[in-house]
Amino acid sequence: MRADRLVSLVLLLRRHGRLSAAALARELEVSTRTVLRDIEALSTAGVPVYAERGRHGGFALLPGFQTELTGLNHDEALALLVAGSRRGGQTFGLGAALASAMRKVVDALPEGQRSTAAGAVQRLLIEPEADLLARRLVIEEVPDAIVAEVRRAVFAGHRLRIHYAAVDQPPKWRTVDPIGLVTARDHGYLLATRSGANRTYRLSRISAAEELAEPAQRPDRVDLDRVWQDRSTRFRTDGDQVTVLARVNPARRAELVGTALAVLAEESDADGQLRLEVTFQDSRHAEWALWQLGTNAEVLTPQWLRTALYDRAAAIVASYGVPS
Known part of the structure; x- marks a missing residue:
C-alpha cells in the first residue's frame, strides 16, 4: 500500500511541478505528517525530491527526472482514461485506486502526447449525471469499509x-456464497447463492459485512455477464405482471416500448394512433409508465388503470383550483 502511495506521490510531483504538503495530503487522502515521512523515504531511496x-513553496523533483513506465501507446492510454471517467470505481469503493491508476497512465505517455490525451478526454463524456430533460441519476452511496x-x-x-x-x-444477517459484483445504472449488486439458491443483493441495503474464512461454494469460473442476463430475465418474468391495451402517439412509441417488458x-x-398491447412487471410499473406519456397515451384496458390515472390527474387539477 505504501509503495503505491510513493509512486503516486512521484507522479503527482511530475505532473504538477510543485505541490505543498497539504495539497499532496489531499490528493493522496493521508495526513501531512504521512506526506513528510514519504518525502523523506523517497529522498533516502535516491529520488531527487527537494523542498x-x-x-x-512546496516539494518538487529535480528537472529531467523520469520514471520508467513503458508499453502503452497513445490510443491505449486514451481508452483507459475514458474508461476511468465512468463511475464504476466509485460504486465498488475503488475511487482512490482509480485516481492513482489514471495518474500512472498519464505519466506513461511521451511528453508530447500528454496534453493531447488530456484534451481528447475533455471532448468525450460517458454517462453524464443528468439526461437532456435534466433528470439526475440517483447515485447510491455505500460505505467504503462495507464495499471493501x-x-x-x-x-x-x-x-x-x-x-x-x-x-x-x-x-x-445472512451467510452467502459470493459469485461476483455488478454495477448497473450506478447501482451496485452482489450476485451470490444462499443454501444453493440464486440471490441478488443491492449493495446500498447492506449495513454490515464480514468475510469468513470458510471457502465459498461456487464454480471456479463464471460468465458474469451471462449470470446477470439470466437473473435479469427471471426478474422481469416473475411477479404479478400486468397487460395493458393503450392508444399511443407514434412519436412516443419508443418511450413506452422501452420501459415495457414485452x-x-x-x-x-x-387516425394514425398506435394501438399497443404491452406487459409490465406489476401495477405500479404500469401506472408509472403510462403516466409519463401524459396526453400522448390513453389506456383502454384494464379499467382499474384508467381509474388510477384519472385519480392522479384529478388530484393535480384540485391542487391548482379553477382558474379565475
Missing part, C-alpha cells in the same frame, strides 16, 4: 456474512 521554502469487505470475499472466494435489509423487511400486439388506428 522550496516560502509562501508559494464484500470485494475481498468475492476475490478470495470466501463465504460472506451480510446484514441486509430486503424491501419492506427488517434487516437480518409488446404482445401492435396495429395502427384510422
Whole structure:
C-alpha cells in the first residue's frame, strides 16, 4: 500500500511541478505528517525530491527526472482514461485506486502526447449525471469499509456474512456464497447463492459485512455477464405482471416500448394512433409508465388503470383550483 502511495506521490510531483504538503495530503487522502515521512523515504531511496521554502513553496523533483513506465501507446492510454471517467470505481469503493491508476497512465505517455490525451478526454463524456430533460441519476452511496469487505470475499472466494435489509423487511444477517459484483445504472449488486439458491443483493441495503474464512461454494469460473442476463430475465418474468391495451402517439412509441417488458400486439388506428398491447412487471410499473406519456397515451384496458390515472390527474387539477 505504501509503495503505491510513493509512486503516486512521484507522479503527482511530475505532473504538477510543485505541490505543498497539504495539497499532496489531499490528493493522496493521508495526513501531512504521512506526506513528510514519504518525502523523506523517497529522498533516502535516491529520488531527487527537494523542498522550496516560502509562501508559494512546496516539494518538487529535480528537472529531467523520469520514471520508467513503458508499453502503452497513445490510443491505449486514451481508452483507459475514458474508461476511468465512468463511475464504476466509485460504486465498488475503488475511487482512490482509480485516481492513482489514471495518474500512472498519464505519466506513461511521451511528453508530447500528454496534453493531447488530456484534451481528447475533455471532448468525450460517458454517462453524464443528468439526461437532456435534466433528470439526475440517483447515485447510491455505500460505505467504503462495507464495499471493501464484500470485494475481498468475492476475490478470495470466501463465504460472506451480510446484514441486509430486503424491501419492506427488517434487516437480518445472512451467510452467502459470493459469485461476483455488478454495477448497473450506478447501482451496485452482489450476485451470490444462499443454501444453493440464486440471490441478488443491492449493495446500498447492506449495513454490515464480514468475510469468513470458510471457502465459498461456487464454480471456479463464471460468465458474469451471462449470470446477470439470466437473473435479469427471471426478474422481469416473475411477479404479478400486468397487460395493458393503450392508444399511443407514434412519436412516443419508443418511450413506452422501452420501459415495457414485452409488446404482445401492435396495429395502427384510422387516425394514425398506435394501438399497443404491452406487459409490465406489476401495477405500479404500469401506472408509472403510462403516466409519463401524459396526453400522448390513453389506456383502454384494464379499467382499474384508467381509474388510477384519472385519480392522479384529478388530484393535480384540485391542487391548482379553477382558474379565475
